[in-house]
Amino acid sequence: MPNDNTQFFIKESAFEQALVDLLPHHGWEKEVIMQPSEADLIQNWANIIFDNNRDINRLGNATLTTSEMQQIIDQVNRCDNPYAMNRLING
Structure with missing residues (x-):
């Protein structure tokens, strides 16, 4: 069962806007x-x-x-799986 804070969206654009509005409250620009x-x-x-x-x-x-x-992008493109990409980007 949904709690009182649950929002429902008819349009995807409304969901996207709600998400964009919420992200700055959680550290996003x-x-x-x-x-x-x-x-x-x-x-x-x-x-x-x-x-x-x-x-x-x-x-x-x-x-x-x-x-x-471009060198960074080339290194990312050489990674053979998402784990390797994440390790490169965050490592």
């Missing part, structure tokens, strides 16, 4: 990329990598070049 292209997603990932490695002993203030980002 408020900005959402709407209908991103592959290039938008790659740039967003490059920005995340930069932000997570901005320490002076890591990337400092140098953003990833297109070539460096």
